[in-house]
Amino acid sequence: MSSPESRRFDAPAMQPIRTLAVTGGKGGVGKTNVSVNLAVALAELGKRTLLLDADLGLANVDVLLGLSPQYTLADLVSGRCSLEQVLIEGPAGLLVVPAASGRRHMAELRPAEHVGLVNVFSDLERDLDVMVVDTAAGITDSVLTFCQAAQDAAIVVCDEPASITDAYALIKVLSRERGVNRVQVIANMVRSQNEGRALYDKLSRVCERFIGDVSLNYLGAVPQCDWLRLAVQRQQAVVRAYPASPSARALSEIARRASRWQAPAAPRGNVEFFVERMIRQGAPA
Ligand SMILES: Nc1ncnc2c1ncn2[C@@H]1O[C@H](COP(=O)(O)OP(=O)(O)OP(=O)(O)O)[C@@H](O)[C@H]1O
Ligand SMILES: [Mg+2]
Numbered sequence: 001m002s003s004p005e006s007r008r009f010d011a012p013a014m015q016p017i018r019t020l021a022v023t024g025g026k027g028g029v030g031k032t033n034v035s036v037n038l039a040v041a042l043a044e045l046g047k048r049t050l051l052l053d054a055d056l057g058l059a060n061v062d063v064l065l066g067l068s069p070q071y072t073l074a075d076l077v078s079g080r081c082s083l084e085q086v087l088i089e090g091p092a093g094l095l096v097v098p099a100a101s102g103r104r105h106m107a108e109l110r111p112a113e114h115v116g117l118v119n120v121f122s123d124l125e126r127d128l129d130v131m132v133v134d135t136a137a138g139i140t141d142s143v144l145t146f147c148q149a150a151q152d153a154a155i156v157v158c159d160e161p162a163s164i165t166d167a168y169a170l171i172k173v174l175s176r177e178r179g180v181n182r183v184q185v186i187a188n189m190v191r192s193q194n195e196g197r198a199l200y201d202k203l204s205r206v207c208e209r210f211i212g213d214v215s216l217n218y219l220g221a222v223p224q225c226d227w228l229r230l231a232v233q234r235q236q237a238v239v240r241a242y243p244a245s246p247s248a249r250a251l252s253e254i255a256r257r258a259s260r261w262q263a264p265a266a267p268r269g270n271v272e273f274f275v276e277r278m279i280r281q282g283a284p285a
Contacts, residue, residue, distance in 0.1 A: 014280075016263040019131045019273045020184075021054075021150035025166030027137035029156045030188040033228060033238075034251070035134035036064050040237040041255030043092035047129040051090065052097045054117075054146045055136040057107025059099030065090050066235030067098065074100035076120070077113070083120055091240050095126070107142075114145040115271050122276040129263070131273065139173050148178040149271045151264055154219060158189045159199050168206055175214040179270065183207075183214060186254060187221040196221025219257060222250045 022035040032055070039051035053061035053073070062069050069088045071081045083097070090096045100106055109117075121131075133150055135143045147153040153174060157167045167185075174180035185203060187196035197218070204216040227245035231238035239248045239255075267278045 014125075014127055014277055015129065016265070016278050017050075017128045017131055017274045018258075018261055018263045019133065019150040019152070020258060021133040021135055021147045021153045022156060022186075023135040023143055023147055023153055023170065024156040024163070025137070025139060025168075025170035026163045029158050029163050030222070031137070031156050032060055032064060032134050033232065034154070034156050034186055034188060034222065035132050036061060037237050037239045037248070037251040038255050038258065039094055039130075039132040040065075040091050041239045041252045042130050042132070042259055043090075043094040044239070044252075045255060045259050047259055048093075048095075048127060050087075050095045050097065050126075050128050050131040052131060052133045053099040054133045054142065056099050056109065056142055057101075057104070057136060059101045061096060061134055062088075062098040064232060064235060065096065065237065067096060069096075069098040072098045072100040073117070074103045074106050077106065077109070077117070083124055091237060095128075107136075109142065111141045111145065114142050118145065118149040118271055118273055119275075121273050124274075130259070133273075139170050143170075144174060144178050145271060147174055148180060149273045152182065152184050152261075153180060154184040154186050155203075156186050156188050157199060157203060158187065159195055164199070164203055164206075167203055168210075171203075171207055171214060171216075172211050175211050181214050182217065184217050184219045186219045189224040190221045191224060193221055220250060220254045222247050222254070 022031050024031050043049040053059045071086045075081045088096050135146050155167050157163050185200050187199045190196040200218045223246045225247035227242040228238045228247040231241040267275045
């Protein structure tokens with residue numbers, strides 16, 4: 001039997017949460033589609049999943065999922081509502097934190113405000129297994145902070161020179177300025193599995209040569225797929241609208257792989273999502 005003392009520490013028995021930021025450097029490589037579909041697929045696998053739209057200037061997770069949010073992160077930042085009120089339910093029980101599009105002040109938050117947004121999540125009293133974070137294009141402070149704050153950053157890259165150089169630039173800045181030493185890679189819009197693997201090999205070779213202290217891990221490839229475009233038109237996730245399509249199968253497989261990752265056991269000692277849960281978990285009994 002536990003003592004009153006240990007019961008006190010046991011009380012907030014919420015699990016640590018696995019967090020994955022989806023990023024890529026270049027615009028239009030498929031970050032939002034990858035985020036939305038991984039989150040929906042994880043929810044379908046029974047993982048309690050939260051999808052955060054962290055593209056603060058040009059948010060569109062809600063558009064891709066056909067949701068009409070009452071409140072967004074902009075209302076939270078201006079103190080008009082709580083994080084709990086911003087949450088909206090998506091497909092398969094997925095929880096979504098939508099952001100606002102076209103509010104310039106959201107795209108121009110100060111670095112301390114980005115850290116503040118990360119810390120707001122510590123107050124969320126929900127039992128969750130995974131959080132997926134869709135980030136903006138570029139290597140701005142918001143992108144770097146959300147990637148740093150997640151356990152893993154998944155870089156979406158496609159087979160064009162600008163995507164590869166932007167992915168490399170982003171990995172370099174994450175490694176040098178934010179201490180990120182592990183990066184996941186997802187190849188998108190590929191014409192074959194071989195193309196995806198070759199793309200990963202190319203990126204990992206330049207990172208090894210010019211950055212050094214960062215390890216890359218290949219999560220898989222998503223084919224170029226007209227069904228995905230059709231799903232975008234219908235404002236649905238392709239894994240739900242056309243689950244047998246090539247892109248849906250690939251995204252579901254990546255989600256299955258990610259669902260087997262272990263949640264973190266201890267905080268890393270810098271900006272981090274849900275850090276207080278980890279501290280509470282590690283509290284002495
Ligand atoms: N695997 C794919 N097959 C076919 N089309 C795709 C695929 N992935 C993405 N697209 C198309 O590319 C476009 C851009 O995708 P998405 O909005 O997900 O990119 P993004 O990286 O989030 O863009 P931004 O940088 O503007 O946030 C979409 O219109 C989508 O239809
Ligand atoms: Mg996007």
